[in-house]
Structure formats: C-alpha cells, structure tokens
Amino acid sequence: xxxxxxxxxxxxxxxxxxxxxxxxxxxxxxxxxxxxxxxxxxxxxxxxxxxxxxxxxxxxxxxxxxxxxxxxxxxxxxxxxxxxxxxxxxxxxxxxxxxxxxxxxxxxxxxxxxxxxxxxxxxxxxxxxxxxxxxxxxxxxxxxxxxxxxxxxxxxxxxxxxxxxxxxxxxxxxxxxxxxxxxxxxxxxxxxxxxxxxxxxxxxxxxxxxxxxxxxxxxxxxxxxxxxxxxxxxxxxxxxxxxxxxxxxxxxxxxxxxxxxxxxxxxxxxxxxxxxxxxxxxxxxxxxxxxxxxxxxxxxx
Amino acid sequence: xxxxxxxxxxxxxxxxxxxxxxxxxxxxxxxxxxxxxxxxxxxxxxxxxxxxxxxxxxxxxxxxxxxxxxxxxxxxxxxxxxxxxxxxxxxxxxxxxxxxxxxxxxxxxxxxxxxxxxxxxxxxxxxxxxxxxxxxxxxxxxxxxxxxxxxxxxxxxxxxxxxxxxxxxxxxxxxxxxxxxxxxxxxxxxxxxxxxxxxxxxxxxxxxxxxxxxxxxxxxxxxxxxxxxxxxxxxxxxxxxxxxxxxxxxxxxxxxxxxxxxxxxxxxxxxxxxxxxxxxxxxxxxxxxxxxxxxxxxxxx
Numbered sequence: 295x296x297x298x299x300x301x302x303x304x305x306x307x308x309x310x311x312x313x314x315x316x317x318x319x320x321x322x323x324x325x326x327x328x329x330x331x332x333x334x335x336x337x338x339x340x341x342x343x344x345x346x347x348x349x350x351x352x353x354x355x356x357x358x359x360x361x362x363x364x365x366x367x368x369x370x371x372x373x374x375x376x377x378x379x380x381x382x383x384x385x386x387x388x389x390x391x392x393x394x395x396x397x398x399x400x401x402x403x404x405x406x407x408x409x410x411x412x413x414x415x416x417x418x419x420x421x422x423x424x425x426x427x428x429x430x431x432x433x434x435x436x437x438x439x440x441x442x443x444x445x446x447x448x449x450x451x452x453x454x455x456x457x458x459x460x461x462x463x464x465x466x467x468x469x470x471x472x473x474x475x476x477x478x479x480x481x482x483x484x485x486x487x488x489x490x491x492x493x494x495x496x497x498x499x500x501x502x503x504x505x506x507x508x509x510x511x512x513x514x515x516x517x518x519x520x521x522x523x524x525x526x527x528x529x530x531x532x533x534x535x536x537x538x539x540x541x542x543x544x545x546x547x548x549x550x551x552x553x554x555x556x557x558x559x560x561x562x563x564x565x566x567x568x569x570x571x572x573x574x575x576x577x578x579x580x581x582x583x584x585x586x587x588x589x590x591x592x593x594x595x
Numbered sequence: 596x597x598x599x600x601x602x603x604x605x606x607x608x609x610x611x612x613x614x615x616x617x618x619x620x621x622x623x624x625x626x627x628x629x630x631x632x633x634x635x636x637x638x639x640x641x642x643x644x645x646x647x648x649x650x651x652x653x654x655x656x657x658x659x660x661x662x663x664x665x666x667x668x669x670x671x672x673x674x675x676x677x678x679x680x681x682x683x684x685x686x687x688x689x690x691x692x693x694x695x696x697x698x699x700x701x702x703x704x705x706x707x708x709x710x711x712x713x714x715x716x717x718x719x720x721x722x723x724x725x726x727x728x729x730x731x732x733x734x735x736x737x738x739x740x741x742x743x744x745x746x747x748x749x750x751x752x753x754x755x756x757x758x759x760x761x762x763x764x765x766x767x768x769x770x771x772x773x774x775x776x777x778x779x780x781x782x783x784x785x786x787x788x789x790x791x792x793x794x795x796x797x798x799x800x801x802x803x804x805x806x807x808x809x810x811x812x813x814x815x816x817x818x819x820x821x822x823x824x825x826x827x828x829x830x831x832x833x834x835x836x837x838x839x840x841x842x843x844x845x846x847x848x849x850x851x852x853x854x855x856x857x858x859x860x861x862x863x864x865x866x867x868x869x870x871x872x873x874x875x876x877x878x879x880x881x882x883x884x885x886x887x888x889x890x891x892x893x894x895x896x
Contacts (some may be wrong), residue, residue: 318707367703367710373718374678381674401700401727401799402668403757406619409668417638417674424701428729428752432759451729458703460735466775467766473775477765 297489298422298447299519303544305360310590311577312543314395314521315355315407316551317383319344323328323556325565344368348383351555352390358577361421363521363549384418392442395521395547398422399451402515403433411440422447424499424521427476438483438496447495447519450480452511455501455524457478473507474514483514491544493519499536502530502548509537512545520546526553526576532583543588550576551556597724598790599748600820604662606694610794611891612878613844615696616656617852618684619666620645624857626866642676645669649684652856653691655870659878662694662722664822664850665832685719696822696848697721700752712741714723723748725800725822728777732784739784739797748796748820751781753812756825774808775815778808782816792845794820801839803831803849810838813846823849827854833884843856844889852875 296304306312321329321340324347332343352362364383369376387394396418400410414423414437425437427450434450441448453463453473463473477498484494494517500508502524512520519537524530525548538546557572558565581587597605622630622641625648633644653663665684670677689693697719701711708850715724715738726738728751735751742749753868754764754774764774778799785795801809803825813821823841825831826849839847858873859866882888 318705365703365707365710367701367707367714370714371710371718373682373714374675377675377678399702399727400668401702402666403755405621406666406668409666409672413668413671417672426700426727426729428727428763429755429757430759430762430764432757433755454704454730454734456730456733458731461731461780462729462773462776463731465768465773467768467773472763472766472768475763475805479762 295445297487298445298495299489299493300491302361302393302446302447302519302547303491303493306544306547309358309360311359312547312586312589313359313573313577313579313580314361314363314547314549315359315573316363316365316549316556317348317351317555318551319347319368323561324560325558326560329560329561337372338375341372341379344372344376345379345382348379349386350556350566351569352383352386354566355554355573356390356392358570358573359392361395361547362387363395363397365551366396366398381418384420388419392431393421394419394542395449396423399424399426401426401429401433403429404436407433408436408440411437415440415444415446420446422449422497424449424451426451427479431479434483441495444488447497449499449521450476451498452477452480452498452501453504453507455503455528459501477499477511481518483516484515488517493517493545497521499523503536504530505530505534505537512537522546522548526550532579535543535580536584539585541585543585548580596746598788599742599746599796600790600794601792602746602796603662603694603748603848604792605822607845607848607890610659610661612660612882613848613887613890614660614874614878614881615662615664615848615850616660616855616874617664617850618649618652618664618856619852620648620669621857625861626859626863627861628864630861638673639676642673642680645673645677646680646683649680650687651867652686652870653687655867656855656874657691657693659871659874660693662696662848663688664696664698666852667697667699682719685721689720694722695720696750697724700725700727702730702734704730708734709737712738712876716741716745717748721747723750723798725750725752727752728780729866731781735784738866742796743788748798750798750800750822751777753778753781753799754801754805754808756804756829778812778816782819785816785819789818794818794846798822800824803836803839804829806831806835806838809836813838817845817881823847827851833880836881837885840886842886844886849881
C-alpha cells in the first residue's frame with residue numbers, strides 16, 4: 295500500500311491542482327428544484343436533498359479536483375438519514391477516484407477515539423480525517439494507528455480560520471503561542487512515517503486567514519502536509535495560501551466550500567454550470583498566485 | 596422554561612444523587628445472549644445489539660440515577676444504524692424523565708458549529724452536550740445560543756481525565772496552565788446566565804483523575820457545574836470526586852461508564868442485576884465520601 299502523502303501528491307499531480315472541494319450542504323442554499331422535490335423539511339427530506347445535491351455536484355467537480363472534504367456537521371444535523379447521505383457521497387467519491395478527507399474534528403480518549411477512527415476509516419471509508427488536539431497525544435494516538443493501518447492520514451487542528459481562533463491558540467506558553475506547541479507535536483508525529491515525497495501522514499490544519507502564521511509554520515514543519523481552509527467565501531485570496539506550498543507545488547491542499555458548491559442563487563437553473571465555472575476559476579487563481587501551478591503537468595481537460 | 600442548572604439540580608435531588616450513567620456500548624463486552632441474536636457483526640447488527648442492550652440497561656438505571664451520558668463515538672462506529680440506536684436511547688431516556696448529556700466533544704466554526712448544535716438539541720433531543728474549546732469563543736458561541744434557546748447546557752472540556760491530558764492542557768501560558776485559561780473563559784460564559792441555584796448553563800469537564808486540579812477549579816469557578824469523568828473504571832475513587840461538589844451536594848455530576856454498564860462477564864445471565872448492584876454501590880460510595888449525600892432528601896426506592 296502506498297504511503298498516504300505519496301498517494302495524495304500523485305492525485306494532485308494527476309489533476310494538476312491541489313484544490314479541495316468542501317461539501318457543506320446547507321438547505322437554504324440548495325437549488326430550488328431540489329428543495330421543491332423534498333418539501334416538508336423533515337430530517338429525512340433534507341437528507342435526501344443533500345444526497346441529490348452532493349452527488350450531482352460531485353459529478354461536476356470530480357474531473358477537476360483531486361479531493362473532497364465532506365463536513366460531518368451538516369449531515370449529522372439530519373440524524374441517521376443524514377449519515378446515510380454522507381455514506382453515499384463518500385462511496386461515490388471513491389468510485390470516482392477522489393480522495394475523501396472527512397471533516398469531523400473528532401476527539402476523545404483511548405478506546406473512544408478508536409471508535410471514532412474505526413468509523414472514519416472503516417465505516418465511512420475516508421482517506422483522511424481532521425482531529426482536535428486539545429486532549430493530547432494519547433487521544434490522538436488511536437487516530438494515527440487507524441490511519442496507518444488503512445494507509446490514510448490525520449489532519450490535526452493547529453491554527454483554525456475563524457476570527458476568534460486566537461483566544462486559546464495564540465496564548466503564549468513558554469515563549470511561543472500554543473498553536474506552535476501543537477504544530478511541533480504534529481510535526482513529531484508526522485516524522486514517524488514519511489513517504490517518498492518527503493511528507494508525513496500527519497497533517498496540520500492552518501487557516502489561510504492567517505497568512506503570516508502559515509508562512510512561519512510551513513518553514514517550521516517542512517514534512518507536514520497542510521490543509522488550508524479559509525480560501526474563498528471565508529475571505530482569504532489565492533495569494534494568501536501561497537506560503538502553504540512547497541516550491542514544487544506539493545505540501546498543501548486548499549479547501550473552498552461555499553465558494554465552489556454554492557456560487558449560484560437558489561433559483562438559478564444552470565447551477566451545475568455555475569459550480570464548474572467557480573471550480574475552474576478557483577483552480578486558475580490558485581495556479582497563478584501560488585506554486586501549485588507547478589503540479590499542472592497534465593491539467594484537467 | 597426553568598433554567599438548565601435548576602432543572603439538573605432538581606433532578607439530582609429527586610433521585611438523591613448526582614451519578615451519571617455513561618452509555619458507551621462495546622460489542623465485545625455485551626451480554627452473550629444479545630450478541631448471539633445479532634450474529635454477523637455487520638454495522639446494522641451491532642447497532643441493533645447496542646439498542647437492545649442500552650434500552651434494557653436504561654430500564655435498570657432509570658429509577659436510580661438522574662442522568663445518562665451517551666458517548667456518540669460508539670454509535671457513530673455503526674454508521675447510520677448506530678445513530679438510529681442513539682436516537683432510540685435518548686427518546687427512551689426522556690420518556691423516563693432522565694436528563695441526557697450527549698458526549699460528542701463537537702467543535703467547529705460559525706454555522707458549522709450551529710449545525711452540530713441543531714443536531715444535539717433539535718434532532719437528538721439532548722439536554723446538554725460536551726464541546727471542545729480549542730477553536731475559541733466564536734466557535735463555542737453557536738452551541739451556547741442553541742443551548743439557551745432549548746433550555747439546555749453546554750459542558751466545555753477543561754481538564755480531561757486521560758493520562759496524556761497535560762501535553763497541551765498543562766502548558767504554562769502567562770503564568771497559569773492552559774486549562775485555567777479555558778476554565779476562566781467557561782466561567783465567564785456561565786456567568787451570563789445563572790439559575791436560581793447559583794449555577795450557570797456552561798459547565799466544565801474536569802477529570803476526577805486529577806483531584807488537585809478539581810479542588811483548585813471548584814474554588815476558582817463557583818458558579819460552574821462540573822461534569823466529572825474518570826470515576827470507576829478509569830481509576831478515580833469516590834473520595835477523589837469530593838472536591839467537585841458544593842457543600843450542599845450540588846454543583847457536580849459524576850460519570851461512570853464501564854463500571855456501571857459492564858460489571859459482568861459476557862456469559863453472565865443475570866447481567867441486569869449486576870448493573871443494578873453496581874449502580875447502587877457507586878451511589879453509596881459517592882454518598883459516603885462526598886457532599887453528594889446531602890442531596891438524598893428522598894433517596895431512590
């Protein structure tokens with residue numbers, strides 16, 4: 295089984311980019327035609343609408359991007375039916391040859407963390423997942439073990455993209471902000487299992503909304519793959535993601551959720567064309583403003 | 596609608612104790628009779644076994660304890676069917692008049708956190724939930740808003756009970772450990788909405804495995820209700836939970852999961868009697884060693 299980071303780098307090279315399409319389905323933003331078919335607003339109806347929208351959007355983005363990031367919260371909001379929709383989305387993404395990075399920010403101790411990890415890799419069939427580090431090494435460990443057994447990866451929250459991220463993450467601990475301590479721990483875990491591309495299987499979530507920290511962290515943890523949220527609707531431009539990449543264009547994936555999946559008004563009939571246009575535009579802007587363009591030996595047709 | 600903390604205190608007074616029964620169903624620990632009926636080990640079969648076990652265990656503990664804490668990870672591990680089992684457990688707990696504290700340690704930014712909160716209070720119907728504070732105030736805020744709208748509560752992870760909790764939580768930031776900063780933030784949020792009992796609707800998770808920190812935090816945050824894990828199978832004795840309580844026996848709920856739900860070998864036919872015996876023993880030991888005994892105006896029959 296190939297190393298997680300090598301598989302991800304190869305997928306990015308095949309598509310010629312490192313754009314991650316975030317699947318955050320929101321009822322109020324769905325195309326009106328889909329909402330009409332699922333009137334009533336029961337959790338099951340919303341889940342059915344999410345499944346239809348996500349699968350159709352996936353058909354649009356699958357030829358263009360190397361990976362998707364489903365946000366578990368929106369599926370959880372629909373109860374059991376929502377998780378069935380999530381299962382369907384991930385299965386289809388795998389069938390289409392896409393990486394799936396499950397964004398659940400799960401965290402717990404010992405055997406409980408192991409249950410979450412078993413869910414992510416075993417039940418949902420994800421390639422990677424996001425985890426929250428607050429509980430420490432022994433709480434992250436079961437996720438690492440499950441990831442390594444599955445040839446997958448783990449992305450640890452280091453510096454999140456929200457406006458209030460600094461409340462705890464910026465606290466100075468022994469002369470450095472807390473997020474640097476978390477980053478160093480993640481780098482240590484990642485060095486335990488490095489692929490041929492020089493990147494490990496433990497990544498860091500570092501928001502594009504904090505470009506200075508992004509540059510500092512890229513330098514401090516050269517072997518750590520980055521997942522960069524905050525690009526697009528959250529406010530960061532393509533240039534602000536540039537420090538996340540290594541000079542050859544590997545080392546980072548940049549996520550956009552609302553900007554790619556909801557670039558249309560609900561009454562827009564050609565919403566799939568709008569998604570394709572937004573996705574191509576995001577790839578072009580990232581390629582122009584970051585080293586990501588160097589991945590494009592064979593850009594998408 | 597009564598304040599969350601007043602409702603919880605009243606529930607504890609009615610049962611004469613503050614023991615929380617943790618529902619962490621584990622396939623390998625289930626009674627053999629239940630596993631036999633659900634042979635095959637598919638996620639659906641495991642979920643059906645969890646539902647049967649949890650509902651029968653709930654019938655045993657419901658007359659004895661004021662609240663239960665389902666651990667979402669074990670249900671998530673069974674996919675959509677697992678969440679249906681969780682839904683069934685929570686509905687039954689509500690019908691039996693029990694508080695339900697949903698342990699998911701969810702965390703995310705803005706509208707994503709709002710989706711998790713909507714799931715917890717709206718779909719699952721919990722009275723309270725656990726949240727991870729690493730992302731800061733604006734990430735905790737949507738949970739608070741949803742809790743306040745539902746008359747519910749939020750328990751913020753402050754000092755967790757796992758052996759490696761200190762890796763980040765103990766880092767000294769501006770002269771105090773990180774967990775103290777989190778505790779102060781939680782106390783500030785809790786003071787925004789205090790009930791007649793003098794306790795707020797934002798609680799703190801503080802492990803009984805760190806009794807010195809428990810005493811220090813009880814003193815530092817007198818208006819914050821505590822959820823105390825770590826009692827029982829995780830190693831802390833009843834006396835170590837004593838500092839969590841206020842002198843009148845309110846102010847804390849003490850959780851035990853494996854110790855209450857799995858005090859039997861899988862081939863034990865009278866496993867329900869074993870659960871009842873373990874629950875009564877846990878209540879008696881807490882009543883003897885902590886101020887919790889002062890709640891027992893009307894102990895369980």
